[in-house]
Amino acid sequence: MTTNRTFTMLKPDSVEKGNIGAILEKINAAGFRIVAMKLTQMTQRDARAFYDIHKERPFFGELVTYMTRGPIVAAILEKENAVEDFRALIGATNPEEAAEGTIRKLYATSIGENAVHGSDSDENAAIEGAFHFAGREMF
Ligand code: UDP
Numbered sequence: 001m002t003t004n005r006t007f008t009m010l011k012p013d014s015v016e017k018g019n020i021g022a023i024l025e026k027i028n029a030a031g032f033r034i035v036a037m038k039l040t041q042m043t044q045r046d047a048r049a050f051y052d053i054h055k056e057r058p059f060f061g062e063l064v065t066y067m068t069r070g071p072i073v074a075a076i077l078e079k080e081n082a083v084e085d086f087r088a089l090i091g092a093t094n095p096e097e098a099a100e101g102t103i104r105k106l107y108a109t110s111i112g113e114n115a116v117h118g119s120d121s122d123e124n125a126a127i128e129g130a131f132h133f134a135g136r137e138m139f
């Protein structure tokens with residue numbers, strides 16, 4: 001089932017660099033409606049739970065440090081085909097491989113500090129949105 005919703009985080013580097021407004025402009029211009037949004041800061045426990053799927057990866061420790069070092073903007077977005085269209089809008093994980101005009105091409109620093117999160121499936125969009133807006137239960 002498709003819900004036409006996805007979940008995003010403007011990651012700490014985006015907030016630090018003052019890019020919240022510019023990124024939200026891109027999101028709105030691409031036709032996404034903001035359903036829920038908040039400025040928040042993830043704890044170590046939150047970040048470890050959120051990125052549990054990556055816990056065996058060599059970058060996991062750095063990822064948790066990065067995602068917890070300052071505030072993020074968490075949001076639920078709505079649009080037809082939201083998950084796929086938002087992944088296209090943000091571009092590849094590595095900004096060097098991201099297409100021109102994508103959010104990561106414009107605003108990411110590196111494969112690690114890549115400005116934004118976008119859910120990779122309808123199922124994960126629902127889980128991740130609930131994690132930030134309905135409690136902290138990830139699984
Ligand atoms: N990441 C990293 N090094 C890598 C791959 C990923 O630091 O080699 C970080 C990066 O912040 C990325 C996050 O881990 O956004 C989650 O990785 P994933 O492969 O799920 O990429 P995404 O879905 O965010 O494009």
Ligand code: MG
Pocket residue numbers: 120
């Ligand atoms: Mg991912």
